[in-house]
Amino acid sequence: MRTVDWEQGVVRLIDQRKLPWEFHVAEYRDHRALAEAITDMVVRGAPAIGATAAYGMALAGLNSQADTLDSIRADLQAAARLLRETRPTAVNLAREIELQLKVAADPQWTTADQVRAALIREAHATADGDVAINRRMGEHGANLVSDGDTILHHCNTGSLATVDYGTALGVIRCAHEQGKQVHVLVDETRPRLQGARLTAWELDNLGIPFDLIVDSAAGHLIRSGQVNLVLVGADRIAANGDVANKIGTYQLGVIARENGVPMYSVAPTSTVDLALPSGDDIPIEERPREEVTCVFGHRVAPDGISARNPAFDVTPHRYLTGIVTENGVVYPPFEVSLRRAVMEGSSL
Amino acid sequence: MRTVDWEQGVVRLIDQRKLPWEFHVAEYRDHRALAEAITDMVVRGAPAIGATAAYGMALAGLNSQADTLDSIRADLQAAARLLRETRPTAVNLAREIELQLKVAADPQWTTADQVRAALIREAHATADGDVAINRRMGEHGANLVSDGDTILHHCNTGSLATVDYGTALGVIRCAHEQGKQVHVLVDETRPRLQGARLTAWELDNLGIPFDLIVDSAAGHLIRSGQVNLVLVGADRIAANGDVANKIGTYQLGVIARENGVPMYSVAPTSTVDLALPSGDDIPIEERPREEVTCVFGHRVAPDGISARNPAFDVTPHRYLTGIVTENGVVYPPFEVSLRRAVMEGSSL
Numbered sequence: 001m002r003t004v005d006w007e008q009g010v011v012r013l014i015d016q017r018k019l020p021w022e023f024h025v026a027e028y029r030d031h032r033a034l035a036e037a038i039t040d041m042v043v044r045g046a047p048a049i050g051a052t053a054a055y056g057m058a059l060a061g062l063n064s065q066a067d068t069l070d071s072i073r074a075d076l077q078a079a080a081r082l083l084r085e086t087r088p089t090a091v092n093l094a095r096e097i098e099l100q101l102k103v104a105a106d107p108q109w110t111t112a113d114q115v116r117a118a119l120i121r122e123a124h125a126t127a128d129g130d131v132a133i134n135r136r137m138g139e140h141g142a143n144l145v146s147d148g149d150t151i152l153h154h155c156n157t158g159s160l161a162t163v164d165y166g167t168a169l170g171v172i173r174c175a176h177e178q179g180k181q182v183h184v185l186v187d188e189t190r191p192r193l194q195g196a197r198l199t200a201w202e203l204d205n206l207g208i209p210f211d212l213i214v215d216s217a218a219g220h221l222i223r224s225g226q227v228n229l230v231l232v233g234a235d236r237i238a239a240n241g242d243v244a245n246k247i248g249t250y251q252l253g254v255i256a257r258e259n260g261v262p263m264y265s266v267a268p269t270s271t272v273d274l275a276l277p278s279g280d281d282i283p284i285e286e287r288p289r290e291e292v293t294c295v296f297g298h299r300v301a302p303d304g305i306s307a308r309n310p311a312f313d314v315t316p317h318r319y320l321t322g323i324v325t326e327n328g329v330v331y332p333p334f335e336v337s338l339r340r341a342v343m344e345g346s347s348l
Numbered sequence: 349m350r351t352v353d354w355e356q357g358v359v360r361l362i363d364q365r366k367l368p369w370e371f372h373v374a375e376y377r378d379h380r381a382l383a384e385a386i387t388d389m390v391v392r393g394a395p396a397i398g399a400t401a402a403y404g405m406a407l408a409g410l411n412s413q414a415d416t417l418d419s420i421r422a423d424l425q426a427a428a429r430l431l432r433e434t435r436p437t438a439v440n441l442a443r444e445i446e447l448q449l450k451v452a453a454d455p456q457w458t459t460a461d462q463v464r465a466a467l468i469r470e471a472h473a474t475a476d477g478d479v480a481i482n483r484r485m486g487e488h489g490a491n492l493v494s495d496g497d498t499i500l501h502h503c504n505t506g507s508l509a510t511v512d513y514g515t516a517l518g519v520i521r522c523a524h525e526q527g528k529q530v531h532v533l534v535d536e537t538r539p540r541l542q543g544a545r546l547t548a549w550e551l552d553n554l555g556i557p558f559d560l561i562v563d564s565a566a567g568h569l570i571r572s573g574q575v576n577l578v579l580v581g582a583d584r585i586a587a588n589g590d591v592a593n594k595i596g597t598y599q600l601g602v603i604a605r606e607n608g609v610p611m612y613s614v615a616p617t618s619t620v621d622l623a624l625p626s627g628d629d630i631p632i633e634e635r636p637r638e639e640v641t642c643v644f645g646h647r648v649a650p651d652g653i654s655a656r657n658p659a660f661d662v663t664p665h666r667y668l669t670g671i672v673t674e675n676g677v678v679y680p681p682f683e684v685s686l687r688r689a690v691m692e693g694s695s696l
Binding site for chain 2: 020021185188189190191193196197200201204209210211212213214215216217218219220221223246247248250251254255258284289292293295296298299300301302305306307308309310313314
């Protein structure tokens with residue numbers, strides 16, 4: 001099944017908090033419960049939460065009691081506000097909500113039911129589009145992978161971070177499908193261990209060889225010449241190529257550049273926020289301190305201490321070799337190349 | 349009590365695997381059991397395992413049935429081989445064992461009992477010397493700390509890593525005792541969480557304010573101007589100033605230098621290995637993969653996967669602003685300044 005799925009008015013999500021211990025599919029009939037699921041990280045990953053938000057708007061339409069265009073649009077505005085507040089950093093979420101509001105506002109509709117149907121169609125189009133886009137990114141990115149490469153990968157960017165197939169992990173998967181021998185160094189990605197729990201689980205299922213490492217071991221392995229390529233995803237990319245991504249990405253970028261190892265961010269153009277000139281303006285989510293003081297319910301620090309838990313960081317574009325999009329791999333100067341990649345997409 | 353203590357033929361260690369959940373003192377009457385305790389990390393930290401090895405040799409002497417000088421010296425050689433193999437990276441361990449073998453070989457002894465007594469005296473001198481040295485390092489290092497500083501600290505380098513008082517954490521403690529307002533960012537230090545479990549516990553007890561962070565958050569906090577100083581310990585320092593220390597130190601060094609934040613290693617001159625021209629020759633211990641796939645008994649990755657677990661890395665000297673020793677703070681060129689600091693020590 002897809003990470004984010006829809007079956008007859010029910011949104012179905014693979015519960016990512018329970019992997020790898022348990023494979024559990026959570027079901028949502030209400031957009032408010034779905035919003036909580038996004039905040040609680042039942043689903044995570046910029047493209048996956050984008051698609052979830054699109055389906056959330058469809059659910060809000062279905063559940064609205066409205067029988068006029070004005071009243072269903074008012075209900076959708078309220079749902080949009082709720083869904084928008086769930087996670088602040090990834091741009092895909094806000095973008096899919098805006099898209100759904102535009103769909104609902106289309107002057108061609110004359111009944112609330114037409115709006116309801118259009119929201120579901122749009123959510124399906126988003127989900128299907130995500131899978132198609134990921135496969136195209138995989139092929140563009142696989143050209144950067146040589147037979148025998150060892151690739152360092154951060155967080156989870158696979159099927160579980162998207163509707164299906166993945167972004168950075170999609171590149172690795174595509175290279176593997178092309179018959180290239182690749183080995184992956186999976187960093188565990190504290191605090192929520194998306195690498196250890198999710199990426200390791202996906203690679204294991206795909207039969208792609210890998211070693212799990214702690215986040216602190218990346219530098220040593222890069223410096224000692226054991227890494228050919230670093231691949232990460234993105235939660236939001238500014239117009240100048242600065243990349244907001246899972247906490248720890250910035251330091252990987254610095255270490256990779258220091259050692260002459262190429263690093264690419266792999267992300268659909270829907271992750272690019274041309275309205276932001278640089279990454280300085282991207283909001284960085286601070287998550288609960290318990291994610292740091294506990295490891296999935298198991299306390300690892302003294303009781304009652306203080307902790308800080310920024311969930312993302314910004315990697316300035318100078319640390320990136322390039323950015324892999326569905327419209328090709330773009331290189332500096334990113335102001336020019338990224339804008340072109342985004343525009344190509346909109347003309348397709 | 350001291351982290352490493354001796355009471356009437358018994359070595360007493362604070363069991364650091366059980367902190368912060370439980371304060372438990374383990375007792376050892378046999379050097380073989382003590383060797384296992386070092387391998388299993390009941391005790392850790394370069395100075396602490398150095399003192400433990402010194403006491404281990406004293407235990408070996410006590411427990412030896414030998415009644416001639418030749419036979420007790422043979423027993424001590426066997427004990428030395430066993431203790432030497434417990435941990436490969438820190439030089440203090442090997443150094444204290446060699447020192448005890450020299451003590452035993454002293455031609456002034458005429459009976460095995462004289463050797464036994466000398467080994468105990470030497471172990472006490474090592475332990476007392478460690479505390480005195482740490483206080484001197486604390487004072488030298490505290491001069492580098494300004495009122496209001498936020499200090500990023502890696503692993504545990506406090507009382508628990510030494511006989512008492514600490515190295516890098518001793519500097520923070522001394523600055524605090526001088527009345528300077530300091531705030532510490534404690535990185536958790538996966539895989540064994542010495543930061544989250546031990547440093548947080550020590551700072552909490554000392555009343556020094558701190559925030560716990562995941563290792564991956566260090567870069568973001570340094571880049572965003574929230575760190576004034578980075579302090580780390582050392583397990584072995586080569587003649588050129590390259591520092592082997594807990595995994596993750598290297599990447600902190602790269603990020604600190606990239607952002608113009610000073611970073612110092614704090615270590616007694618007994619950690620300097622003048623026989624090694626550079627850090628390239630320092631053996632890096634690989635520890636069991638279960639430390640990565642589990643967090644203190646709680647599995648965090650799929651069953652049966654492969655992991656890599658280098659316990660240390662080498663930070664080339666160019667990333668260090670200076671090295672704090674008991675004989676003062678030394679600066680590049682370290683080939684000259686470190687040798688001088690070591691020689692001053694031997695002439696004291």
